[in-house]
Amino acid sequence: MTHPKHPTGAQAILAAALLLPGVAVQAENAPEHASMSVRYLDYRQSQPGLDLKVHAPALEVEVPLAAGAWSVAGTLTADDVSGASPRYHTAVSGASHMHDERKAGTLAATRYFERASVSVSAAYSTEHDYISRALGVTGSLSSPDNNTTWSFGVGGSDDRIDPVNHIVVGETRQSVNVMAGITQVLTPRDIGQLTLTATHGHGYFSDPYKLFDTRPRERNQYTLLARWNHHHEALGGTSRVSYRYYGDSFGVRAHTFGGEYVQPLASGWSVTPSARIYTQRAARFYFDPGADPDAFPDAVSSGAPGYASPDQRLSGFGAVTLGLKVARQLGPDWLVDLKVEHYRQRGSWRLFGDGSPGLAPLSASIVQLGLTRQW
Amino acid sequence: MPAFAFRAMASSCEVRLDGLDAHQAAQLAQLAIAEVRRIEQKYSRYRSDSVVARINAQAGAEAVECDAETLSLLDYAHALHQASGGLFDITSGVLRRAWDFGAGRLPDARRLDELRRLVGWERVERLGAHVRLPQVDMEIDFGGFGKEYAADRAAALLAAQGARHGYVNLGGDLRIIGPRADGRAWTIGIQDPRRPDRLAAGIDIGSGALATSGDYERFMEVDGKRYCHILDPKSGMPVSHWQSVSVLGPLAVAAGSCSTIAMLLQEDAIAYLDQAGVAYLAIDCTGQMYRRDL
Numbered sequence: 001m002t003h004p005k006h007p008t009g010a011q012a013i014l015a016a017a018l019l020l021p022g023v024a025v026q027a028e029n030a031p032e033h034a035s036m037s038v039r040y041l042d043y044r045q046s047q048p049g050l051d052l053k054v055h056a057p058a059l060e061v062e063v064p065l066a067a068g069a070w071s072v073a074g075t076l077t078a079d080d081v082s083g084a085s086p087r088y089h090t091a092v093s094g095a096s097h098m099h100d101e102r103k104a105g106t107l108a109a110t111r112y113f114e115r116a117s118v119s120v121s122a123a124y125s126t127e128h129d130y131i132s133r134a135l136g137v138t139g140s141l142s143s144p145d146n147n148t149t150w151s152f153g154v155g156g157s158d159d160r161i162d163p164v165n166h167i168v169v170g171e172t173r174q175s176v177n178v179m180a181g182i183t184q185v186l187t188p189r190d191i192g193q194l195t196l197t198a199t200h201g202h203g204y205f206s207d208p209y210k211l212f213d214t215r216p217r218e219r220n221q222y223t224l225l226a227r228w229n230h231h232h233e234a235l236g237g238t239s240r241v242s243y244r245y246y247g248d249s250f251g252v253r254a255h256t257f258g259g260e261y262v263q264p265l266a267s268g269w270s271v272t273p274s275a276r277i278y279t280q281r282a283a284r285f286y287f288d289p290g291a292d293p294d295a296f297p298d299a300v301s302s303g304a305p306g307y308a309s310p311d312q313r314l315s316g317f318g319a320v321t322l323g324l325k326v327a328r329q330l331g332p333d334w335l336v337d338l339k340v341e342h343y344r345q346r347g348s349w350r351l352f353g354d355g356s357p358g359l360a361p362l363s364a365s366i367v368q369l370g371l372t373r374q375w
Numbered sequence: 376m377p378a379f380a381f382r383a384m385a386s387s388c389e390v391r392l393d394g395l396d397a398h399q400a401a402q403l404a405q406l407a408i409a410e411v412r413r414i415e416q417k418y419s420r421y422r423s424d425s426v427v428a429r430i431n432a433q434a435g436a437e438a439v440e441c442d443a444e445t446l447s448l449l450d451y452a453h454a455l456h457q458a459s460g461g462l463f464d465i466t467s468g469v470l471r472r473a474w475d476f477g478a479g480r481l482p483d484a485r486r487l488d489e490l491r492r493l494v495g496w497e498r499v500e501r502l503g504a505h506v507r508l509p510q511v512d513m514e515i516d517f518g519g520f521g522k523e524y525a526a527d528r529a530a531a532l533l534a535a536q537g538a539r540h541g542y543v544n545l546g547g548d549l550r551i552i553g554p555r556a557d558g559r560a561w562t563i564g565i566q567d568p569r570r571p572d573r574l575a576a577g578i579d580i581g582s583g584a585l586a587t588s589g590d591y592e593r594f595m596e597v598d599g600k601r602y603c604h605i606l607d608p609k610s611g612m613p614v615s616h617w618q619s620v621s622v623l624g625p626l627a628v629a630a631g632s633c634s635t636i637a638m639l640l641q642e643d644a645i646a647y648l649d650q651a652g653v654a655y656l657a658i659d660c661t662g663q664m665y666r667r668d669l
Contacts, residue, residue, distance in 0.1 A: 343559065
């Protein structure tokens, strides 16, 4: 073959790519209040046998979704189990497998009323190893004084799975979910919010492309999210606390406690200490792959004979994040802030019980310096 | 953490968003998925109403007027052709007509010769917003970077809407919006090119993009030799030096183009990637790994 000359090949490619419309991060619609920040991030993570340092300067353009910090919370999709260990993988990069026959379509419509909105969505996609259909309706309604907003939703999905490895043939999975939420202005200084979600699913939940992954054919999931924002008149500060409960019939139970307090000080300074505690009980049939990814699962010791999964999202662990942010407003438009956060995760830190022993402990520190221009 | 899986561009895709409540995340994910589908509909060569199909249908006949986005993509294709010494050529898709990977048969040499004469980006005529393929049966397609372009567009759209933490993964080509809400990077596995159930490696990334090209997307084996779908536009023959090349870069579209060009450069790929200054992981035909960290 010929040997092409490419003295500036890659640089030329990046320069050309940056000329493509809409690929670089930028605000596409001029928002009412936007901000641009320059940030410098220093990230250090340590784990036995794996240390990582990242220094990342970043330019951010921020477009707030809505004026005011609160939005109506709820969900139309099944809540995923959060809490990954970086020893395992969250996504795979690979050349995709191409198929020549394929159909897909989605349709969504939202109707807005004076104090309400209704949204209907439908999705369909099919391929030779997979067919998925989903339908959902969500709505919100506010009281005449706008002090109360109710939201609700129902949805369902119907999937058919025919993996190419023929581990299973003609499998299906159905789910229905309901969501209800309320946001209430309690006093001029307090806003509370409560959201409940329940999902019932039955069918094939295992990962056909993962070895030793056999999960029950039925799953119920429940999520409760409570939030409370309070403005402290005497101190001039605002506290935000939240609690989230997640439980499912696989045996996963998770609690997240979060809190932060913003205290404005004289001369444009403010400090925000924050803390978050996460704890999760492993699924009954989770097994620790440990350091050896080929370890054969001991289905008997996993406590649920016949079921097994090495998925890290189903493991048991606890994590704590502590943070402190110091910010100074310089005039009406400029803000400088320094944020320090420390994250620690251990299998043994699970609250109310034992965590998964095979998870490597993890800690990470983040120092971030930012300069923001608001307009 | 909310994750939204969908299928588009003949691939498994996922939008993952952290640090948002589920309702916000679902709304944003819908925007991103709609953007991916828009690009797919506009540029799929399988759809007779796509821009690409319209240009191809007029090969040897009329010039077709294109909009600004299409012209930008054609400009990008031109830059890739230049930067790769002609190896990356969006008119080379015609060669697939000779290669039937389902049949397990090598193409007829004369047929391949005929098709090679239809390849040549330098012959495509551009005048203002008009594009014309000069010869009947010539065709273009954006398959070489359409998925990566869509990942970049969707991620930039999410960032512009206020998303800070998450990524868009279109069939293994990823553009990161930002690290997890607690600041930790995402850990992305690299597919083992010979064992679909295994990962060859993993990488932690909190920003930028990761794209992989490989010889395992479509291929056939004839007399023990593997013939994959990545074809050298000059010889019309499949490349064979690399099982896969993964590249990290600020944009998915640039990372994907570098990984494809590396596949096409065969034994010259490492020199090219080293000089490009990108982080990469390449696995050669014997399974040996070459990497560069930044």
